[in-house]
Amino acid sequence: MRVSESLSLLVAVAGTQVLAQTSTSASAAPTTTVTPEGPETGKLGNATIVSTNPVGVKYKATLPAEAFFKSAYPDGGNIQGDISAEAAADGKGVVFTIKLSNLPKEGGPLPYHLHVAPAANGNCTTTLAHLDPFERGEATPCNPALPETCQVGDLSGKFGAIPTTAEGTFEATYTDLYASTQEGLGAFFGNRSIVFHYPNKTRITCADFKREDGGVTQPSSTSGFGNSTILPTGGAVTSSSTSAPTGPASSTSVPIAGAAGIKAGLTGVLMGLLAVAL
Structure with a gap:
């Protein structure tokens, strides 16, 4: 197998793996749902119950x-x-x-x-x-x-x-x-x-x-969130007609899960193909 053919195969394999990972990550991202009759879900999902409020505060x-x-x-x-x-x-x-x-x-x-x-x-x-x-x-x-x-x-x-x-x-x-x-x-x-x-x-x-006080008692719980969904620590706020926005909404990219694993796997494929070609 020529080196050029090996590199073409490598590119095709890499593209397939990256697309699969991106598709999986994107499908898990929350979406906003708005209907004339129903409620509007936040871009980051529904609010989650907070179970770890420090008692006495x-x-x-x-x-x-x-x-x-x-x-x-x-x-x-x-x-x-x-x-x-x-x-x-x-x-x-x-x-x-x-x-x-x-x-x-x-x-x-x-x-x-x-x-x-x-x-x-x-x-x-x-x-x-x-x-x-x-x-x-x-x-x-x-x-x-x-x-x-x-x-x-x-x-x-x-x-x-x-x-x-x-x-x-x-x-x-x-x-x-x-x-x-x-x-x-x-x-x-x-x-x-x-x-x-x-x-x-x-x-x-x-x-x-x-x-008003110095309460520090922390409730015993393995999860501070009602459905084990992590609460965002930031995020944009929505402005009313008389309010000024705090800034643009965050546009955090969806990370590609397992990127390190993909890189390691592709390195191995490359080494194998080069060995065959040579």
């Missing part, structure tokens, strides 16, 4: 004395109250406790969300977009019956917006399985903020979360 966001959107309180003032968040007793999810008063008497119901950045000097615009590590976006509304398909930060979408009433008060306590008090996860909100909106997305007020 607490965060609180206290609303400022003055509203960011001054027209909501022309005589001064703001929504009063705070939002507490604590890892669940078993580390699975986060318990949110919301106590508010002096709410606007009209214009509701009021959506509210975890946002990706803190409010610099009380500026709610600097909080950027909703916390959305799975890149779900806002093309379709959150379906509370399928919270795993919602943005991690869309608390009102999952648990209901705040009604505006004559009393101007609101209280709620619930457990969100997809938020995290564990630093390093994409769903971690301890260094982020919470923002209250009008339905047209105008930002009324916002507050940063601050850690």
Whole structure:
């Protein structure tokens, strides 16, 4: 067999193996599903349950004395109250406790969300977009019956917006399985903020979360994720009409699995073919 024929055969074998590996990797990549009736799955899949929230860790966001959107309180003032968040007793999810008063008497119901950045000097615009590590976006509304398909930060979408009433008060306590008090996860909100909106997305007020204690107990678990799917530690966030994007979505290439093995195998084939040709 001539050397040229050997090299042609080598190229054909290499192409077949690389195509097979690429096809396998690409087929495993998550896709976005959007239908008129159904929920929208994030580009990185559905949100996963966080089971390794450190027990005892607490965060609180206290609303400022003055509203960011001054027209909501022309005589001064703001929504009063705070939002507490604590890892669940078993580390699975986060318990949110919301106590508010002096709410606007009209214009509701009021959506509210975890946002990706803190409010610099009380500026709610600097909080950027909703916390959305799975890149779900806002093309379709959150379906509370399928919270795993919602943005991690869309608390009102999952648990209901705040009604505006004559009393101007609101209280709620619930457990969100997809938020995290564990630093390093994409769903971690301890260094982020919470923002209250009008339905047209105008930002009324916002507050940063601050850690309240030194809890360090870690729940015993071999996996921190409800379905053993690793949570992304980054990812793009989706901007609302009044939010500035945090940056372009990541465009990480799908790695070719077993590339080192392919290289080693091809080296062996090459050596064998050259030996025959010579």
